[in-house]
Amino acid sequence: MKEFGFELRVCAWAERHWPPGDDDGDGVALVARQLGTRRRRWDTVVVETTRAALDRRAPFGEERLDSDLLHVVRNAPAAWTYYREALPDPGYPWRYVREAVHRAADRGVVETRKRAGRIELRRRVRYPDWVDRVVAVENKPDLDASAARALAEQLEHDVALGLADEVWLATRATDTDAGVEPALLEAMPVEAGILVVSASDGGRRAETVWNPRALDAEAPGTRILERPDDGRSAARFEYADPGWKRRKRLEVAERAYERGWRAYAETMRTDCRHFRLVDPGGPFPRCAAKDREQTAAECSGDCPAFEPEPPTWRTRGWPLEGGPGAAAERLLARRRRRRR
């Protein structure tokens, strides 16, 4: 199975069963793909939260709050105040803050008024503390020695930085046994958890073979910039301050909230006549022309087998809004909303 398909199975499993081994908790797992920072993108991100916290987040809208908007809503005062006095110095030009204040007002979460030529604001809704933990999962369905080496290094970086509360490696179970060579797993940092996911049944089963250690997301982190393997040169490190980590985690959580993992369809050709959605447990994409699951990369305008939906599909038997491709996108968007 290709990494893309495996990643979708891991997401589907995590949405239903996170955290591993605790099927009775009242937590909610918001799962998304390919999120992180400019330097590091995680395959799967799990934002642990609760239904009550999500209800408090809901008034801020389905779209994410970007870093500028977060700066405004997290610091917006209860009483009218000149915005430059109410909000901490952002470290970038105030005009961007002013724009963000207006955007926050457009979303109905702050109010603004002009007094003596100055823009004042006050909050309408308090931005809630809605994120319990952010967990990063690296997916590698076929773990061989060289993949294990590269992964171990990536996970060491994640552990040193401590941006996520936990890091995991998810790999694939094979038909023969647990399917993973112990020697390969031993190469992983002990702080990283290891999950073996059965991808063949739509990602419905997974087994924890190593429990992770909680990382201190509130403490300063270490960014490993370079680690030469010649044994002589010194590694280069950089300090990551807790404030930066806190902001980044929230930005990642906000993006996960907006996108969910089913946003994969946005980059695929759902308007191709061969595009299908299969397995209600996902749903997952499938290409009827190739008679297999296609990756997001191959399901593009460059695909030699691409054929647009015939116009008649869009008029007969399908809702007015479009043909089966548009209906597939609506289905995925509905599923995403239901999670929130």
Ligand code: SF4
């Ligand atoms: S034929 Fe190509 S574009 Fe169409 S669904 Fe299959 S992979 Fe996607």
